[in-house]
Amino acid sequence: MKKLLVIIFIIGGVLMAQSNGLKGLYNLADAKTRSISPENFTGEKGSGGMATLEEGSAAKAARNLGQGWKVNPYIRIEQNQTFTLGVIEGSGIINHIWMTPVGDYRLMIFRFYWDDETEPSVEVPVGDFFAAGWGMKNEPKINSSTVAVNPRSGFNSYWQMPFRKRCKVTMENMSEKQITVYYQIDYSLEAIEENTPYFHAQFRRVNKLPFKEVYTIVDGIKGKGQYVGTYLAHGARKSGWWGEGEIKFYMDGDKEFPTICGTGEEDYFCGSYGYNDRKIDGKTHYDSFSSLYTGFYEVEDPEIDDFVGVFGQYRWHVVDPVRFDEDLRITIQSLGWQTGGEYLPLEDDLASVAYWYQLEPHNPFPPFPPAKKLIIKKKNK
Numbered sequence: 073m074k075k076l077l078v079i080i081f082i083i084g085g086v087l088m089a090q091s092n093g094l095k096g097l098y099n100l101a102d103a104k105t106r107s108i109s110p111e112n113f114t115g116e117k118g119s120g121g122m123a124t125l126e127e128g129s130a131a132k133a134a135r136n137l138g139q140g141w142k143v144n145p146y147i148r149i150e151q152n153q154t155f156t157l158g159v160i161e162g163s164g165i166i167n168h169i170w171m172t173p174v175g176d177y178r179l180m181i182f183r184f185y186w187d188d189e190t191e192p193s194v195e196v197p198v199g200d201f202f203a204a205g206w207g208m209k210n211e212p213k214i215n216s217s218t219v220a221v222n223p224r225s226g227f228n229s230y231w232q233m234p235f236r237k238r239c240k241v242t243m244e245n246m247s248e249k250q251i252t253v254y255y256q257i258d259y260s261l262e263a264i265e266e267n268t269p270y271f272h273a274q275f276r277r278v279n280k281l282p283f284k285e286v287y288t289i290v291d292g293i294k295g296k297g298q299y300v301g302t303y304l305a306h307g308a309r310k311s312g313w314w315g316e317g318e319i320k321f322y323m324d325g326d327k328e329f330p331t332i333c334g335t336g337e338e339d340y341f342c343g344s345y346g347y348n349d350r351k352i353d354g355k356t357h358y359d360s361f362s363s364l365y366t367g368f369y370e371v372e373d374p375e376i377d378d379f380v381g382v383f384g385q386y387r388w389h390v391v392d393p394v395r396f397d398e399d400l401r402i403t404i405q406s407l408g409w410q411t412g413g414e415y416l417p418l419e420d421d422l423a424s425v426a427y428w429y430q431l432e433p434h435n436p437f438p439p440f441p442p443a444k445k446l447i448i449k450k451k452n453k
Contacts, residue, residue, distance in 0.1 A: 103262035108158035109255060110144045115160060146254045149245040157241045158257050166233035168258040172225050173198050175251030177207050178446040181244040186270050187237040191436045196275040197446065198243065200425050202227040203367070203386045205305035206376070207448055212369040215362045218301065218388050231427065233271040234264045246443045269297050269429040274437055277423035277445065280309070284417045286403045289319075290426035292438070293400040297430025298393035302402075303386045304341075307379040307421030310408055312356075313346045314381070314418060317405030323396040332394065337404065341385040342366035358383075365390055377449045379421065388427075402426065
């Protein structure tokens with residue numbers, strides 16, 4: 073019996089290592105490791121930490137130390153300006169991004185361009201990209217396979233992002249105030265096969281959702297690829313449960329009815345029964361959770377106006393990607409309950425990020441919302 077338990081333990085350890093991406097970690101690869109940060113904007117070999125006191129963002133703090141002593145650890149982006157965080161020439165893969173942004177997350181727009189693209193393949197507010205869409209000081213703790221949010225605003229992405237010729241990463245400051253960004257983009261220079269699909273991410277928001285209309289997470293995806301994740305920020309306007317709506321995946325020519333139809337919002341995000349909500353002294357409480365592929369959290373910020381509750385949910389299709397050959401559209405209903413055991417269509421605030429890989433070219437994204445459509449309303453402001 074003891075020997076059997078040892079064997080089970082070993083097998084379990086191997087499977088866990090494989091699921092965490094450790095399989096083959098010891099194998100050498102024909103690749104070069106590089107990293108872009110404010111201390112090395114080009115990522116070139118032997119070019120880190122070269123900023124001088126004359127040009128460094130932290131020159132005052134390093135004034136008695138000089139070059140090489142944390143002279144330029146962050147950037148500032150002026151109002152209504154776009155900054156190029158990095159350009160990489162050649163073929164390779166972005167393997168990890170760490171970022172600590174300081175400003176209005178919804179007005180800090182992350183964009184990625186692959187190869188010779190003039191239209192971005194990724195266009196998402198920075199907070200939502202990292203599944204933290206409710207602003208500074210409302211960051212959740214996320215411990216997932218592709219996104220980690222560590223105290224307080226340590227944003228990390230482990231999405232693999234290949235490119236064949238070059239890539240460009242920018243951030244636009246749509247706010248009326250200067251913003252600050254600490255960041256690091258870790259990548260490898262290596263050969264990428266011709267049929268490799270590219271990473272995409274698209275943001276949408278409707279506030280408020282018109283009565284009896286469904287919310288569209290993504291539409292207009294054309295080509296061959298696989299859908300790998302959803303982040304949904306949900307602002308509820310009515311007391312009571314808000315997550316009865318079904319998610320639907322229309323793929324490869326589906327018209328009125330989808331191929332995949334879920335059974336409820338919290339079901340899609342792998343919870344159940346309102347995330348184990350319970351009443352204490354007449355008030356509903358939720359159980360937040362963060363796991364490798366799914367998570368839910370509640371934001372308790374009395375300054376956010378117009379809602380009885382605000383929530384974040386993520387679902388990464390890492391082991392169950394949704395594959396499509398021609399096209400893909402995804403919608404979700406917004407439903408609660410009314411008296412008599414009848415569903416109630418809700419007029420909530422829904423904001424989402426859709427993540428997928430596909431062969432290029434991709435359809436251009438819809439026009440990005442103006443600043444006034446992005447702002448999270450605060451009381452007395």
